[in-house]
Amino acid sequence: MSDLVHQTITILFTDIVGSTRLWEDLPHEMETALARHDALLRTCIQQNGGKVVKSTGDGYMAIFSDAWQGVSAALAAQRALTNEHWDGPIGQLQVRMGLNTGTAEERAGDYYGPAVNRAARLVTVAHGGQILISEKIHNLLHSALPAGLAFKDLGHHRLRDLSQVEHVFQLVAADLPTIFPALRTPDSATTNLPIQLTPFIGRTNEISAVSTLVTRPDVSLVTLTGPGGTGKTRLSLQVAETLAGHFAAGATFVGLAPTKDPALVPDAVARELEVIEQPERSLPNSLGHYFAGKEALLILDNFEHVMAARPFVTELLAQAPRLKIIVTSREILHLNGEHEHPVPPLLLPDPAQTATTILLSTNESVALFVQRAQAASANFTLHEDNARAVAAICVRLDGLPLAIELAAARVRLFSPQQILDRLDNRLRFLTGGARDLPSRQRTLRGAIDWSYNLLDEDERRLFARMVVFTGGRSLEALEAVCAPGLDMDVLDGVSSLLDKSLLVRGEGLAGESRFYMLETIREYATERLANSGEAQQVQTRHLAYFLAQGEEMETRYRQHGQLLLLEQTAAELGNLRAAFNYTLANGRIGEAARLIASIDYYLRYRDRLVEGQRWFQQVLHLQDQIPRPVLARFLLGAGRLAWVNGVLEQSHKLFLRGLKVAQAAGNRRVAAWLLVELSVCAFGIDGRDLSLQRCEQGLAVFRELDDRPGIATAYNNLGEVARLSGDYKQAREMYEACLVICRETGEITRQIMQSHNLAYIAYRQGDYTRARDLNISCLEQMVEIGWKHGSVDTLWNLAGPLTWLGQEEKAARLLGASTALLVEMGVVPHPSDIHELALYTADVRARLDETAFEALTAEGKAMTLQQAVDYALTK
16 A cells, blocks of 8 residues: 555554453463454454554554545444454453554655644544544545444544644444544633643653553652753643643642742642632632642642742642642652653754755754744744754754744744754744743743853852853762852752753763753853853863863773773863863963873873864963963873874974973973974984884883883883884784783773784784784774774785785775875874885785775765774674
């Protein structure tokens, strides 16, 4: 039935009523009964020209080419279920059914679109044994029904998630039950739930999780928390509609935003329920008496500014054990028995999906933007030219529904790209919400103001100070940077900001708590700090903290625990960037030099070569402002970054100048490092003898100082000089000596590098199998620790031995992949290894004609890093 794609089809949904309880109470009997149910339904669907699309838990979704086929299948299925002999404790399975006709889109064997959604909603409001029909099917078939069949008009009903009401009909057959209770729609019980004028987008997981929580017997109070504009109210209403049939006494929504006095909360609830205070009973007691014995749902919306009314909630639940309360609040209530459910922002688009407009349109954030943009401008569509901009808008706005809606409304005046360009000042730009909304929902600033005004003075100062951090904050860092001058414990302040949804807790390395701000809230906090007069002081403390952190980490990068330390540095990279930018903006050049010099190891071994080179270059032309005790260490780091980026002449000059400064200052350790680094850097300039002399001089100092990482590096560089000189036996001995020490000290990255270097030697000595195996091991380890530059270097290092092992085509592809990936990363092959790359390339070319070589390398150039690694590791 593939010809049904994009054509009018009829959709049937079925569902077993009470299946969850049956599975829980009678799992073995249910397994047998379900198998019989499945066989009956599949037969009826197929015999009537239908196709089962998928199983939906304990039911089915099926499609038909015309409405009568669908109705006939549903009728046949109900008759088959009724006539089947159901023995055992389960008895006859009660199956409800819903049908609709409309246009649907097929994707990957499934069907999507409004017509499908309406059929799915119809089945949820039916009862076991009942067949519900949409108005469209009624209009198609009512004048031509066979004798014995009729459509019963059940009236107009609001269906969950659908803004347009449905005129619902029941299919009546003389040989089937015809009397059923009222439909289980949101209108079927007492309710004042506001009608939502726009369809609900996404939140499938949240709806399910909250609905499950609310219906648990041991749960009476559920609090939905989150920052302003995250969609707490709308989610609560959606959950209420989902559970409408669960509460015999209905659902009541009480909006508390207009209620300024917490003492008036009971009045607000009573007003919605039309409950009058009874004689000799207080109003709270009258409400408790009203709810006593009732299965009801009460939604208290925007509770955060009436927190003093919390005892009323406790009292109400004590008097009404079958009452369930959903609270929406920017702050948790901290009541016994309360279950918090933080409401996250909408799911953000995956950057990998932005190339496919169809995939992108299924994302929650993007779907909301498109929906609200089309409401603002009927001609708006998501297409290839604007999809990336729309995705970027959603990301910039943190997936906050309110912010996305306000941005989408601007399509009346701007294209998505123009909107994106204006989001640098989103608080000023995102205004103009619907006039019938509360003022806090008409502007993004108003939404955050509402939360900010709940803070006391110290909490406000802490909130503003925290903005100096970028990419997360540890509690230790917060205490060091934000605590001075506050008359409060920072931990208490952080807890309060978390409670009020102005801060988000995440988990860092080793389970450490880290605290984040959504970028939208961060922009607001930035304004507050700028207006506080404290910005300079707080930024100075931030710099001092991370400068001390960097210099403390510098001493440990070459020791045990190295990989964890590199990850910790990566976690603080945003803060290190912010601190560095602050030094440059304020002329603190000496501190800038200290900061970047302290993390040069991280920059080189965590794929930050280009960024690190740029940082050093920004300070180099100001080096006259760097204090002499700092300058030599800075020039050492600058020379290292220049060298690995292939700027060899500059690197040579920087090392030489650093050496003079270090020797003049009597800094023997830094001078030794400069000598050792010069030995390889200057090999092509100063020659083998001077390179060996310098490295031996540095090694002697390291031995005297018992600097094990220094000794290991000297051995490595002696091996490099020997390899470049063609003395492969000596090179191997030095690399192996380096490896022994690195295993003692725990310097993992240099251990991996020694496998890389020893692979060169094995290749040069004709042991191609060993060279291949060493490279494979090296590549696996580099991938494991996330070292991309090293992984790419190893890809082309594999090409040499593979060629001699008869895999020249694979070698050519790996050469192409590594070449393209290095260009993409903006880096060059390691300067010591360029001769090896040239040799491998020549070996491959010698075994392939030019056409084949070009074609194979082109295939490699099309690979991603992951694809190239997988290909390299495939035997």
